[in-house]
Amino acid sequence: MARFHPFQKRSLFVVTPVRCLVCFVFLISFFGTSCLAEEGNAPSGAILPDSAFAATETEGHEFIRLAYSESQAPQAGPIDDDSRTAPNQKGDPDDDAIDADPWEDDAQSMDSIPDPLEPVNRAFFVFNDKAYFWFFKPVATGYKSVVPEVGRICIRNFFTNLIMPIRAISCLLQGKFEGFGIELTRCVVNTTVGFLGFQDVARQALDFQIQDEDLGQVLAYYGIGPGFYLNLPFLGASTLRDTTGWVGELYLNPLDYMVDDFWPNVGFRSFDILNKTSMRIGEYEALKKASVDPYVAMRDAYYQYRLNQIEK
Amino acid sequence: MLCNRLIMSVFILVILAAAASVSVAGEPTEDVRKTTDRIIAIVTDPGLKEADKAQEKSRQIRNVVDERFDWEEMSKRTLARNWKDRTEEEKKEFIDLFGKLLERTYLDKVEGYSGEKVLYVDEKMQGNYAIVAVKIVTKQETEIQVDYRLQKKGKEWLVYDISIEGVSLVNNYRKQFGSIMTRSSFKDLIEKLKSKVEEES
Numbered sequence: 001m002a003r004f005h006p007f008q009k010r011s012l013f014v015v016t017p018v019r020c021l022v023c024f025v026f027l028i029s030f031f032g033t034s035c036l037a038e039e040g041n042a043p044s045g046a047i048l049p050d051s052a053f054a055a056t057e058t059e060g061h062e063f064i065r066l067a068y069s070e071s072q073a074p075q076a077g078p079i080d081d082d083s084r085t086a087p088n089q090k091g092d093p094d095d096d097a098i099d100a101d102p103w104e105d106d107a108q109s110m111d112s113i114p115d116p117l118e119p120v121n122r123a124f125f126v127f128n129d130k131a132y133f134w135f136f137k138p139v140a141t142g143y144k145s146v147v148p149e150v151g152r153i154c155i156r157n158f159f160t161n162l163i164m165p166i167r168a169i170s171c172l173l174q175g176k177f178e179g180f181g182i183e184l185t186r187c188v189v190n191t192t193v194g195f196l197g198f199q200d201v202a203r204q205a206l207d208f209q210i211q212d213e214d215l216g217q218v219l220a221y222y223g224i225g226p227g228f229y230l231n232l233p234f235l236g237a238s239t240l241r242d243t244t245g246w247v248g249e250l251y252l253n254p255l256d257y258m259v260d261d262f263w264p265n266v267g268f269r270s271f272d273i274l275n276k277t278s279m280r281i282g283e284y285e286a287l288k289k290a291s292v293d294p295y296v297a298m299r300d301a302y303y304q305y306r307l308n309q310i311e312k
Numbered sequence: 313m314l315c316n317r318l319i320m321s322v323f324i325l326v327i328l329a330a331a332a333s334v335s336v337a338g339e340p341t342e343d344v345r346k347t348t349d350r351i352i353a354i355v356t357d358p359g360l361k362e363a364d365k366a367q368e369k370s371r372q373i374r375n376v377v378d379e380r381f382d383w384e385e386m387s388k389r390t391l392a393r394n395w396k397d398r399t400e401e402e403k404k405e406f407i408d409l410f411g412k413l414l415e416r417t418y419l420d421k422v423e424g425y426s427g428e429k430v431l432y433v434d435e436k437m438q439g440n441y442a443i444v445a446v447k448i449v450t451k452q453e454t455e456i457q458v459d460y461r462l463q464k465k466g467k468e469w470l471v472y473d474i475s476i477e478g479v480s481l482v483n484n485y486r487k488q489f490g491s492i493m494t495r496s497s498f499k500d501l502i503e504k505l506k507s508k509v510e511e512e513s
Binding site: 043153156291296 | 417421453463475480484485487
């Protein structure tokens with residue numbers, strides 16, 4: 001019964017190699033970031049906010065600056081762009097001119113993520129594609145037909161509530177104290193009133209939203225750039241930074257302290273993944289159907305998605 | 313005592329939330345809302361539920377979407393610096409193909425509609441440009457953040473980009489097309505688009 005010992009010999013055994021991996025990845029990440037920053041002649045090395053980092057990258061790499069993205073000059077807020085948009089209002093006859101919209105800063109750019117490992121990533125992309133269609137999708141479809149949606153939502157809520165420490169600590173490390181408080185309250189409310197987290201009472205009744213924070217975002221907050229794109233087998237789209245964060249999160253996941261026997265732990269995790277997959281059937285298919293180059297589409301979608309998350 | 317207070321705070325929260333959702337509704341939001349409501353009306357129309365009405369249904373949706381979406385502007389922004397070098401015919405062909413692809417993508421999304429709630433959260437306007445922020449709440453209680461970017465042309469506000477959870481459609485296609493064009497040619501891109509549009513459409 002006394003399974004709540006984080007420092008049992010057994011768990012230390014598992015933890016040590018993982019710890020080495022974290023340090024290793026961290027080092028590479030840091031090294032990679034500073035190299036990239038230097039290439040882009042960044043003035044202050046690796047310590048740059050993420051958006052600034054993305055901007056400096058454009059100078060050093062093959063990223064093409066578009067004719068109309070001149071307005072992306074630093075701190076070009078909506079107000080500065082008034083002069084640019086004004087002529088268009090008079091019905092500019094030049095059809096070819098692509099008008100910069102006033103929110104140029106967060107879209108319409110050619111910035112993307114470095115992908116030096118593209119051949120390997122593409123290979124894993126194909127691998128994941130097959131793994132999804134041949135294994136995950138059929139299994140999840142079967143599961144979906146057996147377990148009703150309400151049940152699956154409850155199970156999802158349970159696992160979401162369980163990994164509260166990841167979100168709470170990520171909030172804390174970014175100085176988002178309100179988010180930290182919300183997460184703690186959510187956990188207390190949902191674990192008690194919400195029957196161990198199966199019901200998300202905190203959101204329904206108190207409008208306490210899930211704080212979508214993770215360690216990857218924490219690293220970004222401290223100025224660590226994405227490094228480069230990684231498409232990992234089974235795990236999918238990621239970057240060096242976000243993979244580092246993911247490894248760190250393994251420490252914050254209470255599941256590992258509560259269930260520290262290997263196979264039951266894997267069982268819980270698989271169940272979580274299966275449940276999540278069952279709710280996302282069709283998303284990947286849609287992306288594939290809509291895109292001309294699904295690999296690039298996925299890579300860019302991930303990049304944009306993370307930027308959006310980090311900004312929040 | 314505590315219970316009373318809890319109920320009170322919940323009550324106030326609900327009222328505040330309701331008030332907040334009413335407060336924003338400018339011209340761009342109204343235009344987006346009009347189109348969205350018409351699409352939802354078509355999708356949920358019991359008269360169009362049968363399988364043999366599928367074609368009629370997508371034709372109707374297409375009409376509504378065509379009025380609101382500015383395919384040319386989207387094409388321009390997607391091809392970006394490659395747009396200028398195109399001849400008139402090439403532009404036409406591209407707009408046609410790309411428009412079809414986008415339309416189909418949108419149609420696929422919309423046809424799966426099953427009572428999701430659409431909340432109009434925010435609106436930003438700057439001269440001829442506007443962003444309408446929408447939140448879609450699915451049945452599985454997940455929220456999807458969708459931003460419509462619009463440009464005023466004549467009297468109407470037309471959509472030239474949609475971003476879902478911060479992922480801009482135009483940006484995403486620009487990266488894909490850019491990568492194809494640096495590797496091969498515009499012709500190849502057109503070929504790829506053609507086969508994409510033809511596949512099970």
